[in-house]
Each structure stands twice: as C-alpha cells, then as structure tokens.
Amino acid sequence: MKPSMRSPWSLSLVLLAVTTLATGCAASRREAYIQDKAAQHVYRKPLAEVWPQVRMLLKEKDLPLREAPGGYEISTDWHMVGAPSTLGTNYVRYLVRGKQPTPAMSTVEIFKQNRTESGPGPVDTQTGQRQNLGTDTTNMVRDMEMEWELLQRIDPDAAKALRAEAESTIK
Structure with missing residues (x-):
C-alpha cells in the first residue's frame, strides 16, 4: 500500500498507542514524584x-x-514474600527510624532489604550431594512506597495536596 493511501485506522491506532504510552509514562513520573516528596516529608x-x-x-x-527501647527505631525479622519456589525464595525485612528535629516536628525513614535464597543447585558428581546455590542479599534502600502509605495515613491533607501538586506539575 502506498503511504498516501494509508487507512485512517492505522493513523488512529498509532496515535492511540503514543497517547497510551505518554499517559503511562506521566503516571509513572507522578508516582515517582509523590514518593520522592513523601520521603522528604x-x-x-x-x-x-x-x-x-x-x-x-x-x-x-x-x-x-x-x-x-527508649528510641524510635523498629526492625523486623525476615518475612517471606510470596510462596517458596525451587527457583528461589524471597524475603524482606525493614528498618524504620524516627527523628525529631524539633519538639513539634518529626520525620520517618523506612528502609527495606531483600534477600533471595536460591533453590537447590546441580548435583555434585563426586559426592552425589545437591549443591546449594546460596543467598543473595541486597543493600538497604529507602522504601518510598511505604513512606507514601504512611504519609497518607498520618497526614491525609498533606498527601492530598501532594497528589494535586504532582498532577498539576507533571502532565
């Protein structure tokens, strides 16, 4: 088919795909913006x-x-995420720290650490024993998603204002 004779449906489908992609990207950027601001709240x-x-x-x-005791710090034990698998079992734990810069103000930082215990590895030909593939643990990272959840719970008005700011700022 010649380019000049393309169907109007093809153009519509291309525009729809581009619009959907742009909308999805904007929504992702808004969520990232919200979570970043929540982490600084x-x-x-x-x-x-x-x-x-x-x-x-x-x-x-x-x-x-x-x-x-006597401080604002909570740690959790390792908690299994999902079901165990022969490919590996995932665990998570958290460290939460509260800080009080002034008597009337506070901040909360939530850190998350993931661990994957690999499933059974290949059988060692000399011993006949199955090898363990080991454990992979990631470093602690801020869990901005959970910090956003906490902000919505503690200060719903600030969370609502932050969402409105994100929607007006990121189109």
Whole structure:
C-alpha cells in the first residue's frame, strides 16, 4: 500500500498507542514524584504522636517487630514474600527510624532489604550431594512506597495536596 493511501485506522491506532504510552509514562513520573516528596516529608506532629501509626502500619503487614527501647527505631525479622519456589525464595525485612528535629516536628525513614535464597543447585558428581546455590542479599534502600502509605495515613491533607501538586506539575 502506498503511504498516501494509508487507512485512517492505522493513523488512529498509532496515535492511540503514543497517547497510551505518554499517559503511562506521566503516571509513572507522578508516582515517582509523590514518593520522592513523601520521603522528604516533615510531619508537623511530635514523634510520639506519629510512632503508633508506624507500628500499626507494620503490624498490618504481618511483620514481626523488634523495637529499640527508649528510641524510635523498629526492625523486623525476615518475612517471606510470596510462596517458596525451587527457583528461589524471597524475603524482606525493614528498618524504620524516627527523628525529631524539633519538639513539634518529626520525620520517618523506612528502609527495606531483600534477600533471595536460591533453590537447590546441580548435583555434585563426586559426592552425589545437591549443591546449594546460596543467598543473595541486597543493600538497604529507602522504601518510598511505604513512606507514601504512611504519609497518607498520618497526614491525609498533606498527601492530598501532594497528589494535586504532582498532577498539576507533571502532565
């Protein structure tokens, strides 16, 4: 078919695909923007008021907590994510730290660490024993998604304003 005789449907499909791709990219950029801002959020509440919500969020995710006495720090034990597999089993644990820059303000940082225990490896021809492929553990990284979830719980007005800012800023 000659380029000048293309169907109007082809052009429509191409435009639809480009629009869908652009919309998806904008939505991803908005979510990244929101999570980045949530990670920088300073609560206008003392840490003593914020901390029970932190505990509740972790408990709702069925994470076993270990809290440091006299401080605002919680770590969780390793928690299996998904079902065990012969390809590997995934685990996650968290470290949460609360800081109070002033008596009336606080911040919360949530760090996440992943671990994968590989499934059974090949059989050693000399011993007949199956080799273990080992464990791969990643470094701790900020869990901005969970920090955004916490912000929505503790300060819904700030979360709503942040979402509106992201939607007006990123098109």
